[in-house]
Amino acid sequence: MARAGLGLGVRELAELAQVSTNTITRLERGESLYSRTVEAIRVALETAGVEFIPENGGGAGVRLKRLEGMKL
Template sequence: MARAAVGWGVRELAKEAGVSVDTISRLERGEDLQPRTIAAIRTALEAAGVIFIDQNGNGPGVRLKDRSA
């Protein structure tokens, strides 16, 4: 969901996070990844404006930063 929110394909996210396309595919299939790999992907998405929302009764989610503020 986060990747789609910023309009990136798998290749763009992989490049920005410094990981392989296969790694992004594995993440999206729900496979386990190393914590440092997940951190790199999260950092890339946050730098693009994604805000990760913790579990709040309806499950975790994402939204984009307000760029007008």
């Protein structure tokens, strides 16, 4: 959902996170990855503009960060 919200393809996210496209595909299928790999992908998504929302009764989620000066 985070990747789609940013309009990134698998290749673009893989490049940003410095991982293989197969790694992104495995993550999206719910397969196990090393924690350092998941962290690299998370940092890449956050740098690109995603904010991860902790579970608050409705489950964890993501949203796009609000850009300064921009009304949504």
